Amino acid sequence: MKVIETINLSKVYNPDTVPVHALNGVNLEIERGEFTAIVGPSGSGKTTLLNIIGGLDNATSGSVIIEGTDIAKLKGGALINFRLHNIGFVFQAYNLIPVLTAKENVEFIMLLQNRPIAEREARVSELLKAVGLEDKIEKRPSELSGGQQQRVAVARALASKPQFVLADEPTANLDSKSAENLLDIMLRLNEEENMTFIFSTHDVRVIRRARRVVTLEDGQIVSDVFQKKTQEIMN
Amino acid sequence: MIGTLSWRNLWRNRRRTFITVASILFAVVFANTMDALLVGINQQMTDSMVGIYSGHVQVQQADFWEDKSLHNTFVPDEKLTSYLDKMPEVKGYSTRLESVALASAENLTKGVLVVGIEPEKEKQITGLESKIQTGDYFHGNPGDAIIGKGLAEYLDIQPGDTLVMLGEGYHGASAAGKYHICGTIRMGSPDLDNNLVFLMLPEAQMFFAAYDRVTSMPVFLNENVSQKAVEAQLQPVLPEGFILQPWQKMMPMVTQSLGLVDAMRIIVLAMLYILISFGILGTIIMMTNERLRELKVLLAVGMQRWKMAVMILLESVLIAIIGAALGFAVSYPVVSYMNEHPITFRGRAAAGWESFGIDPVMPTVVDFGIFTTHSLVILLLSVLLSFYALNKIRHLQVVSAKR
Structure with a gap:
């Protein structure tokens, strides 16, 4: 079942001065439950593709269909609301709210969705347990390590029960152990909750464990490879 | 959140x-x-200036402000005074007779403003007694006068001394009198302190031969009362030929x-x-x-x-x-x-x-x-x-x- 479909997606920066073609007719379909890595050299268009899929940037031409909705047609508050209910974000620099605890950071998204308190509390406990931070719920980001912060960020991204999670270089700031640990958690969530994950990454650890690897060069898809299931890779 | x-x-x-x-x-x-x-x-x-001397508003004869002569005096209207008595906004009112005269002591003479007042009312409403600098306030003794501190210094007189005054009375009558200084007063305004002579109202009426007549009726208001609202209330009950003079017009300098x-x-x-x-x-x-x-x-x-x-x-x-x-x-x-x-x-x-x-x-x-x-x-x-x-x-x- 298709979650995301990009049709002939193009993005040109500075069209009137020195045009830079960041994306050039990208056609991509992502099915529910995929664990996909978007890879490629710097400037290949990975971040631009993720930004447009996430509704953070507009395409110059083409369209992005998410669960049947063309997000280019959504504007202002409607687009923000769409992101809130359909897309989870994990950022390279974690970007947790520094004045909120781990629990509050995760709960915050559900508060924006006006979810009832009982549901919020149950979901926060479930997610923080899933990322192995049940004993850190009252800690603020400054009291957590980088790896722990990124795990809270993953829990936050999943809190809204999104259609998919977009992660931009999620392991870039983590040491090897934390990165492996984070990948284990995300793979488990992918398998247990059938959650769709899409990454942009340079990290070979992520690429090695992704089930699908889409390679971009000069704004075009140059390869699209389906790898073996994680368990098979692990074995 | x-x-x-x-x-x-x-x-x-x-x-x-x-x-x-x-x-x-x-x-x-x-x-x-x-x-x-x-x-x-x-x-x-x-x-x-207002609470102690002029009042917030004065009832005057229509022409008095332009021509402050004794010809523009009046006999207080009973209907108006009984109306003022019933107004809760009004702290009190009094009647005054004001005119000018020459005051002499020994070899010195000075033009003065003679003001006849109702001592008891002024004491209660304006606290005039508290402004006495030397000597005493009025105690009902005939022939008593209170003078401004500056005037007392100019004429070099003090309580117990005698002040002679000459002037023109109502309808051109001669005004002359000899008064006993019972006290000196400081009003806070140099103009008043250097020129003021207070007499009891009947004494002033006798001096100016303006029996039962007054030049103004200052009305003092309670705190936090709208002066404009009181003026609007009083206007309809004013007898013909009378006006309400607000203090802002009487004392433009203030x-x-x-x-x-x-x-x-x-x-x-x-x-x-x-x-x-x-x-x-x-x-x-x-x-x-x-x-x-x-x-x-x-x-x-x-x-x-x-x-x-x-x-x-x-x-x-x-x-x-x-x-x-x-x-x-x-x-x-x-x-x-x-x-x-x-x-x-x-x-x-x-x-x-x-x-x-x-x-x-x-x-x-x-x-x-x-x-x-x-x-x-x-x-x-x-x-x-x-x-x-x-x-x-x-x-x-x-x-x-x-x-």
């Missing part, structure tokens, strides 16, 4: 928050104290002085508010710009712009409330103390103030209206200045949130 976020955001940079709160606190204290002082000066000026103090007050307050505004704006600019990335992330994950605007607005308002509340708490004892222990000028400074007819003391007014007004203005300024942040939020580009 937005409230919690705003509150916690305030304490992210405690030093900056403390500095901003302190600047608002001192500004509020300064604004409250200065305003209480200037309003106090105005009130003192009004009280000394009105101008009050206007001057008010203008000064507005200028100083405006400067103060500009200074406070820059302090608050600086904080808002820093609070917004250092969190732009965070705001972009909030927008990316699905927080509506208006919710962010409420969060930032709440932060500014919270800082303003803390500063204003502390300012209020500090101002109150300061202003109360200055009310009980007013600043008193001495020497040449005192003489300068006295030359304007103002007592050389600066009492403050303890008025919650002043405190509330400045606190509300600060709040309003904070809300207005938050528009900088709101504008930033409005134009936030979410695309750069991930960088």
Whole structure:
């Protein structure tokens, strides 16, 4: 079942001065439950593709269909609301709210969705347990390590029960152990909750464990490879 | 959650928050104290000139103001006086007969303003007795006179001495009399202090041969009563040929002085508010710009712009409330103390103030209206200045949130 479909997606920066073609007719379909890595050299268009899929940037031409909705047609508050209910974000620099605890950071998204308190509390406990931070719920980001912060960020991204999670270089700031640990958690969530994950990454650890690897060069898809299931890779 | 976020955001940079709160606190204290002082000066000026002498409004014969002669006197109308007796807004009223005469003692002579008053009424309504400098107030002894302190000094006379007066009475009659000085008085106005002679009303009527007649009926109002409303109430019951003369018209110099103090007050307050505004704006600019990335992330994950605007607005308002509340708490004892222990000028400074007819003391007014007004203005300024942040939020580009 298709979650995301990009049709002939193009993005040109500075069209009137020195045009830079960041994306050039990208056609991509992502099915529910995929664990996909978007890879490629710097400037290949990975971040631009993720930004447009996430509704953070507009395409110059083409369209992005998410669960049947063309997000280019959504504007202002409607687009923000769409992101809130359909897309989870994990950022390279974690970007947790520094004045909120781990629990509050995760709960915050559900508060924006006006979810009832009982549901919020149950979901926060479930997610923080899933990322192995049940004993850190009252800690603020400054009291957590980088790896722990990124795990809270993953829990936050999943809190809204999104259609998919977009992660931009999620392991870039983590040491090897934390990165492996984070990948284990995300793979488990992918398998247990059938959650769709899409990454942009340079990290070979992520690429090695992704089930699908889409390679971009000069704004075009140059390869699209389906790898073996994680368990098979692990074995 | 937005409230919690705003509150916690305030304490992210405690030093900056403390500095901003302190600047608002001192500004509020300064604004409250200065305003209480200037309003106090105005009130003192009004009280000394209006509350003690002219009354808030005077009933006069229509032509008296233009031609202050004894021909424009009147016999008080009973209907009007009984109406005034029943008005709760009216603290009291009295009747006076005023005209000019020549006053002599030994070899010195001076033109004076002779005012016949009802001593008991004036004592109760205006507290005139408290202005006596030397000697006594009227005790009903025929032939007694109280004179201005300046006049007493000029004529070199004191209580117990005799004052001779000559003048023109009602319908051209000769006016002549010999009076016993029972006291000297200080009204706070050099004009009055250098020229005033008080007689009991029947004595003045006899002196001017204006029996039963008066030149004015000053009406004194209770506190917090609208002068205009009372004038509107009285107008229909005035007998034909009579007018109501407000003190603002009778004493234009006082009105101008009050206007001057008010203008000064507005200028100083405006400067103060500009200074406070820059302090608050600086904080808002820093609070917004250092969190732009965070705001972009909030927008990316699905927080509506208006919710962010409420969060930032709440932060500014919270800082303003803390500063204003502390300012209020500090101002109150300061202003109360200055009310009980007013600043008193001495020497040449005192003489300068006295030359304007103002007592050389600066009492403050303890008025919650002043405190509330400045606190509300600060709040309003904070809300207005938050528009900088709101504008930033409005134009936030979410695309750069991930960088």
